[in-house]
Amino acid sequence: METITKTSLKDKLIGQYELAKPSFVGDAAIREMAINAFAEQGLPGRKHEEYKYLNFELILKGDYSFSHSPSLAAQQIQTLYLLKDAYVAVFVNGQFNSNLSKLNDLPKGLIICSLPEAFEKHKTIVEQHYAKHADVNADNFIALNTALASDGCFVHVAKGAIIDKPIHLLYISSANENLILNTRNLVVVEENAQVKIVESFEVKDLTSKVVTNASSEIVVMSNAIVDHYKIQNESEQSVLVNTTQVYQEKQSVFSTVNFTLNGGVVRNNLNIVLGGEYIESHLNGLYLTKNNQQVDNHTLVDHRMPNCNSNELYKGIIDDKSVATFNGKIYVRKDAQKTNAFQSNKNILLSDDGTINTKPQLEIYADDVKCSHGTSTGKLDEDQVFYLRARGLSEASAKKLLMHAFASEVVGTVKIDELKEYLEAEISARFE
Amino acid sequence: MLLIKNLHASIDGKEILRGINLEVKAGEVHAIMGPNGSGKSTLSSVLAGREEYEVTAGEVIFNGKELLELSPEDRAREGVFLAFQYPIEIPGVSNINFLKTALNEIRAYKGLGPIEAKEFLKLVKEKQALVELQGSLANRSVNEGFSGGEKKRNEIFQMAMLEPKLAILDETDSGLDIDALRIVANGVNKLKSPDNATIVITHYQRLLDYIVPDFVHVLYKGQIVKSGTKELALELEEKGYDFIKEEVGA
Incomplete structure (x- = not known):
């Protein structure tokens, strides 16, 4: 029999909001709106249409803390740096770590700092964009993240700046107790600027269950070019919900490639709004799953204006009893004439026990467009x-x-x- | 080199090969001819080790080894090469990488170390010239987007690279125009030596104008019903397969 005194995880998360409230930075009204949205939505369970293959009520069963600060030295994480020559911001259990970061010689036109620092030093620009694109009413985890996130990264590339080296945002989970982490990034790339950004999710000495709810808002202004990569290489105990919310202005190019190499449960929500004309968006993904892993890629490409191109290719290799899901939506709105939108999802099933759920969805309200989607699943x-x-x-x-x-x-x-x-x-x- | 004794094979329970006997010695070229459905391609598939065929009786001895006991890769490593009637396209795998891997696995099987990069490139250049294959084709994905003639030339190019003891050419002439046929045949002839042997499987006599066989065998309803020299091929060309059918039927 269930006991009434047992607090649900949802209530605990709301309780955490009340507890942490005094220490939050940024706009209190946005957080208040977010926690109310979360209180209404809760965690997505089986009946949630967008999460039907991932029952988070079940996945998140357990007791959690909200922070853990291990001492990590740079030499312990050498292999996680990935790139020899890059501007690196390191986050350990969601908290910015300046000692492990490599941000000493930032070029002119580039700001990389923690979110609290950004709210303090770059208030105007941050407030102009923060939580303006990721809609708290659209998704449970965006609501939770917006309410609870206290740290993360702010990247700003000034007008016309062409950044010489890639930016690497490195998130490391390292703990021996169960954690729920909410990290939040804001990336603003101004007109005519160009930048490459790599986000990687790694673990170091992890012996417990860490749930990372990471959201990024990326604003790509007119004529800007952004190359974006996500490398997800956590452990079988890790749960990662990773939202990337992109807003593109006219004539910009945004390319993103998502690699899911390891992780217990990985849910990617990639939402791109094409808010101007002559925009190019490239979405690519590769997921390799094994054992009992569950990897779910949801993408949404929202063509709002005419003359834009989007191209999407997701591929997966599924082994053992793992489950992979691909759900790709393309909206072509009434005004988005002359849209070219292509989508493809291909899978190889290596075992008889693996599962692939694939669902392409095209919703087209304009009449002069070229759109296609295709999906294939087979053995070698x-x-x-x-x-x-x-x-x-x-x-x-x-x-x-x-x-x-x-x-x-x-x-x-x-x-x-x-x-x-x-x-x-x-x-x-x-x-x- | 190769001794086939009373070979029976079936697919999906249907018997296709019904007692094949054949001996091929080093230095020889054998042609196996026959009408459609006589079992020509089944024979080459069984020799190469396709798993969907079930060998129900008989044996195949290749240089003293039970060929049918070996996996497809070990047959290749022992020196059996099948030039496919329909070469497979493999997007994303470069011809060169694939050949290097193949060559090195064959070398490892023989207890040799990997081939030096320089030596490998020299070999590629030399063998490409043999089948008049453009350098750009060698660097492309295996057979992807190749024309029919290019695919067949690529088969002979692979054969030249791997230097097999026994080459089985399965309908290599099908779909080739006369120029491509000449190039392919030329490649095969140049690779001929007293130490290796070739089995040419074909429906038409045409290819045998270019690759001259020492022996010609006629396959019909899963058996070799007639053997002879190259003149037999000419006779078949002239009279058609009906005369064999009549002879066998009689």
């Missing part, structure tokens, strides 16, 4: 495997070669050579 092609074996390759190396070839279409879209090499090595190791 037996004829291809045989052809390679007939030339002397072992069955294992034939399969490895074919999986590599399948993944290479997505890896090939990475424009940072060092990152590409890292990914190729990770993927190779995975197929050994």
Whole structure:
């Protein structure tokens, strides 16, 4: 029998809001609105249409703390830096760590700092964009994040600035107690600016369940070019809900590539609003799942204006009992004439017990558009495997070669050579 | 080199090969001809190790080894090469990478270390010239977007790179125009040596004008019903397969 005295996680999260309220930075009214939205929505359960394959009421069962500060030294996390030459902001359990970060020589036109610092020093620009794009009424986790987030990263690229090195936002989970973390980023790239941003999610000495609810708002102003990457390489105990909310102005180019290499439960919400004319958006993703992992990619491309192009390719290799979901929505609104919108989702199932749920959704309200979507799921092609074996390759190396070839279409879209090499090595190791 | 004894094979319970006997010695070229559905492609598939075919009786000895006991890759490593009738397209896998992997796995099987990069490139250049294959094709994905002729030339190019002891050409002439046919045949002839052997499987005599066989066998209803020299091929060309059917039927 259930006891009434047991506090639900939802109530505990709301309680945490009340507790932490005095220490919050930023606009209190936005948070108040967010926590009210969350109180109404709660955590998404089975009946939630957008979360039907991920029952978070079940996934999040447990008791959690909201912060944990281990001492980590730079030499302990050397392998997590990924890029030799980059501007790196490091977050340990959601908290900005200036000692581990490498932000000493930022070029002119670039600001990278923690969110609290941004609210203090760059108030005008932050308030102009913060929580203006990620809608608290649209998603449970956006509401929760907006209410509770106390740290994260602010990146600002000034008008016309072309940033020489990639920016790396590195999030490390390191704990021995269960945690729920809410981190929040704001990236503003002004007119004619260009920047490459890598977000990576990693673990170090993690022995407990860490739930990361990370949201980023990315504003790409007119004629700006942004290359964005997400590398998700956590542990089987990790739960990651990762929202990327993008707003593009006219003639801008935004490209994003999402790699899910490891994690217990990973949910990606990628929402892109094309708010001007002549915009280009590229969305690519690769997910490799195994054991009992659950990886769910939800994307939304919202064509609001005419003459824009969007191109989307998500690929997955699903092994063991893992479950992968792809749900890709494309809206083409009434005014968005001359839209080109393409979407493709391809999967390889390596085991009989794996599951792939794939759902492309096109909603088109304009009449002069070119749109297409396609999806395929299958095993490795037996004829291809045989052809390679007939030339002397072992069955294992034939399969490895074919999986590599399948993944290479997505890896090939990475424009940072060092990152590409890292990914190729990770993927190779995975197929050994 | 190759000894096939009373080979029976079936697919989905249907018997296709019904007692094949054949001996191929080093240095020889054998042609296997026959009408559609006689079992020509089944024979090459069984020799290469396609798993959907079930061998129900008989044995195949290749250089003293039970060929049918070996996996497809070990057959290749022992020196059996099948030029596919329909070469498979493999997008995303570069021809060169694939060949390098294949060559190195064959070398490892023989206890040799990986081939040096420089030596490999030299080999590629040399063998490409043999089949008049453009350098750009070698760097593309395996057979992807290749024309029919390019695919067949790529098969012979792979054969040249892997230097098999026994090459089985499965309907290599199908879909080739006369120029491509000449190039492919030329490649095969140049690779011929006293140490290796070739089995040419074909429906038409045409290819045998270019690759001249020492022996010609006629396959019909899963058995070799007639063997002879190259003149037999000419006779078949002239009279058609009906005369065989009549002879066998009689």
